Amino acid sequence: xxxxxxxxxxxxxxxxxxxxxxxxxxxxxxxxxxxxxxxxxxxxxxxxxxxxxxxxxxxxxxxxxxxxxxxxxxxxxxxxxxxxxxxxxxxxxxxxxxxxxxxxxxxxxxxxxxxxxxxxxxxxxxxxxxxxxxxxxxxxx
Amino acid sequence: xxxxxxxxxxxxxxxxxxxxxxxxxxxxxxxxxxxxxxxxxxxxxxxxxxxxxxxxxxxxxxxx
Numbered sequence: 001x002x003x004x005x006x007x008x009x010x011x012x013x014x015x016x017x018x019x020x021x022x023x024x025x026x027x028x029x030x031x032x033x034x035x036x037x038x039x040x041x042x043x044x045x046x047x048x049x050x051x052x053x054x055x056x057x058x059x060x061x062x063x064x065x066x067x068x069x070x071x072x073x074x075x076x077x078x079x080x081x082x083x084x085x086x087x088x089x090x091x092x093x094x095x096x097x098x099x100x101x102x103x104x105x106x107x108x109x110x111x112x113x114x115x116x117x118x119x120x121x122x123x124x125x126x127x128x129x130x131x132x133x134x135x136x137x138x139x140x141x
Numbered sequence: 142x143x144x145x146x147x148x149x150x151x152x153x154x155x156x157x158x159x160x161x162x163x164x165x166x167x168x169x170x171x172x173x174x175x176x177x178x179x180x181x182x183x184x185x186x187x188x189x190x191x192x193x194x195x196x197x198x199x200x201x202x203x204x205x
Contacts, residue, residue, distance in 0.1 A: 044169060062175045
């Protein structure tokens with residue numbers, strides 16, 4: 001290859017043709033748009049149930065606030081446009097969020113309160129010794 | 142027209158049940174995103190799509 005030929009050569013990046021297949025293809029995009037609501041509903045409803053009490057309390061606070069805001073918008077919608085679904089939909093949300101908040105705050109109080117157990121020092125010694133003796137028997141086996 | 146009556150009854154049922162349920166769910170999900178922020182909740186794109194779909198469905202269905 002002469003120098004002239006080398007100068008004429010054009011280097012281009014690897015161009016991948018648009019594919020219908022795969023995640024970035026048109027079907028993958030459409031599928032993700034269809035699946036997004038399903039995924040979001042399943043994820044949130046699952047996560048809400050397994051949240052620890054302190055996070056659940058925060059979530060209940062936010063839920064109450066969101067419900068109150070949407071209720072106010074729904075009230076305006078009902079007065080101006082005579083449409084009731086937004087107003088009606090937030091009433092159970094307010095009740096459920098208050099209930100969740102009460103439950104979560106009870107659990108948080110139980111978790112943070114100081115727990116005291118009446119136990120004799122001899123019982124403690126006996127318990128520790130029994131643990132050690134069991135541990136020794138396991139090690140010997 | 143019987144098919145118009147059927148369409149109207151389906152729309153009434155959807156308005157009675159589906160629209161309030163979906164709007165309540167929207168409230169729950171918005172609260173979740175607010176609590177954990179958009180990045181930590183892991184619902185960025187999904188939440189945007191969900192919001193658009195809910196809004197479109199509600200406006201087209203005449204619920205809001």
